Amino acid sequence: MTGGAERGADRAGMQIVVDLNRCQGYAQCAFLAPQVFQLHGEEALTYAPAVPDDQLERVRGAATACPVQAILAGEQAGADAG
Amino acid sequence: MPAEARSDGRIVIVGASLAGLRAAETLRDEGFSGELTLVGEEPHPPYDRPPLTKQVLLGRVRADDVGLPRRRAVEARWKLGVRASGLDLYGKKVLLANGEQLPFDRLLIATGTRARPWPDPDAARLDGVFTVRTRDDAGRLAERFAAGPRRVLVIGAGFTGSEIASACRERGIEVTVAERGPAPLVGALGGTLGAFAARMQRAHGVDLRCGVTVTGLKGADGRLTGAELSDGGRIDADIAVIALGAVRNTEWLAGSGLAAGPRGVACDAGCRAFDMYGIVTDDIFVAGDVARFPHPLFEYQMLSLEHWGNAVAQAEVAAHNMISSGPHRRPHLTVPAFWSSQFGLNIKSIGVPTFSDQVVVAQGSPEEGRLVAVYGYRGRVTAAVSVNRAKWLEHYRRLIETAAPFPPGPGAADRPESAEPVPSDVPDPKVLSHGPTVALTGHLPDRRLTLVRPGG
Numbered sequence A: 001m002t003g004g005a006e007r008g009a010d011r012a013g014m015q016i017v018v019d020l021n022r023c024q025g026y027a028q029c030a031f032l033a034p035q036v037f038q039l040h041g042e043e044a045l046t047y048a049p050a051v052p053d054d055q056l057e058r059v060r061g062a063a064t065a066c067p068v069q070a071i072l073a074g075e076q077a078g079a080d081a082g
Numbered sequence B: 001m002p003a004e005a006r007s008d009g010r011i012v013i014v015g016a017s018l019a020g021l022r023a024a025e026t027l028r029d030e031g032f033s034g035e036l037t038l039v040g041e042e043p044h045p046p047y048d049r050p051p052l053t054k055q056v057l058l059g060r061v062r063a064d065d066v067g068l069p070r071r072r073a074v075e076a077r078w079k080l081g082v083r084a085s086g087l088d089l090y091g092k093k094v095l096l097a098n099g100e101q102l103p104f105d106r107l108l109i110a111t112g113t114r115a116r117p118w119p120d121p122d123a124a125r126l127d128g129v130f131t132v133r134t135r136d137d138a139g140r141l142a143e144r145f146a147a148g149p150r151r152v153l154v155i156g157a158g159f160t161g162s163e164i165a166s167a168c169r170e171r172g173i174e175v176t177v178a179e180r181g182p183a184p185l186v187g188a189l190g191g192t193l194g195a196f197a198a199r200m201q202r203a204h205g206v207d208l209r210c211g212v213t214v215t216g217l218k219g220a221d222g223r224l225t226g227a228e229l230s231d232g233g234r235i236d237a238d239i240a241v242i243a244l245g246a247v248r249n250t251e252w253l254a255g256s257g258l259a260a261g262p263r264g265v266a267c268d269a270g271c272r273a274f275d276m277y278g279i280v281t282d283d284i285f286v287a288g289d290v291a292r293f294p295h296p297l298f299e300y301q302m303l304s305l306e307h308w309g310n311a312v313a314q315a316e317v318a319a320h321n322m323i324s325s326g327p328h329r330r331p332h333l334t335v336p337a338f339w340s341s342q343f344g345l346n347i348k349s350i351g352v353p354t355f356s357d358q359v360v361v362a363q364g365s366p367e368e369g370r371l372v373a374v375y376g377y378r379g380r381v382t383a384a385v386s387v388n389r390a391k392w393l394e395h396y397r398r399l400i401e402t403a404a405p406f407p408p409g410p411g412a413a414d415r416p417e418s419a420e421p422v423p424s425d426v427p428d429p430k431v432l433s434h435g436p437t438v439a440l441t442g443h444l445p446d447r448r449l450t451l452v453r454p455g456g
Ligand SMILES: Cc1cc2nc3c(=O)[nH]c(=O)nc-3n(C[C@H](O)[C@H](O)[C@H](O)COP(=O)(O)OP(=O)(O)OC[C@H]3O[C@@H](n4cnc5c(N)ncnc54)[C@H](O)[C@@H]3O)c2cc1C
Pocket: B014, B015, B016, B017, B018, B019, B020, B039, B040, B041, B042, B048, B049, B050, B051, B052, B053, B082, B083, B084, B085, B110, B111, B112, B113, B114, B132, B133, B134, B160, B249, B252, B287, B288, B289, B290, B305, B306, B307, B308, B309, B311, B337, B338, B339, B340, B341
């Protein structure tokens, strides 16, 4: 799932969350966007929830490539909260 | 009520975190076109808690960077930084601490839990004493970790306490873990994996003290200086992290007439709250850490799960049911699952390990540092936990869903010859420092299985 970031009106940066119940630790994401996703030990995935602007394309690629579609990328939820 | 009528009207969600957010999105996704209001006590928009004791305490991610991505726009009124203080069940209104009243047609309760505080309020106020539940908590603690404390004392060795200890060791900080039970994680995973976790912690240089209680925190000039243990020992520490489990945020519902209390808010498998007489309501729903619900795979016992995946799945079902009627409603039957990472290990669980009488290491071994432990209750598979072997869990999910016989047949090549089931040794939660992360809040006739302790 991608695309929230383009749609938004307030241009808040992209956030990601990985469903680590679903993640199988195959590390495609860590290969495609190593600045954002890393394996910690053999198979524990860690990542930076706030995606740096210069990593957006790589993260979208990783989200698409993830074989179990565990990566959700989008605008910060509630950014429109007043 | 005709089905169309339910996609209109006013919906209020109390608790603007993981469950509240995912419910709001599902409501809009499934066509709710009415007025939607989210009320959250924290001033922040929804954020993710699991990274707090992992990336944030490791100093890799800033505490204000853990915001949750949205799946879609929700077109809601967000009332953040304000607490719901009461519920008028008959007038169908949520009362806010600022005096406002929010009328609703349907309500979702998603107020989660908070960290159980240190029981002595004066000691809890000492500079250097922390709990970790919110991003503000984690941000402050991460700052103190960065400043290089002499020693951190972690009180309670459940998942939260163990992850904090792991972050300390990875940053080269000396850490003592004090746990009243016989081993770390034993309350959630039983004796076999508890013993494994204890070896792991010690191998990483944690000063692990099990079977002891911290009898008092000591301070001088308002700052923490150390703690006294029940075995007469004394720890000098400039930081103490209280990891004694969670308290369910149900106080605001006191006197409302709902079945809400220290164990959570009871609901049916369709997430509809029960009132205090055990009669199911039709317009009040519950989801996430604050909910207690019956699960058919676990003999319809009431489960309370403090798991990220449960908050998401239950919120989706609750939202669907809020705008569906009669036979269009769905049950929340997801098999419970969670993960933890600590000491470089990926620990994943499926099913309910505490709902067990036996456990067998079905693949790998503790010596290798990779394994799958399978749990059984009265001869059927009820749970599996993997350590650095996550890809095998899917297989066990199917065994759990089909109540397959325990011990499981040899499904995998690397099954050790000698694997014999042993008692799962899930202790009575009274002997643990921290509360259970899965609580079976009913009663099994043949066992002292867990009743969540009210209050203390
Ligand atoms: C440090 C930490 C690490 C974790 N790690 C993992 C992990 O590795 N794996 C895993 O599966 N799970 C993990 N969890 C559990 C997971 O984060 C929770 O299951 C999840 O946050 C539950 O979401 P929720 O929305 O039900 O409740 P919460 O996230 O607790 O949110 C409830 C919200 O309601 C608000 N609220 C409470 N009372 C009121 C009121 N009266 N009025 C208005 N608002 C109110 C609160 O301020 C809070 O923001 C972890 C939790 C923590 C704290």
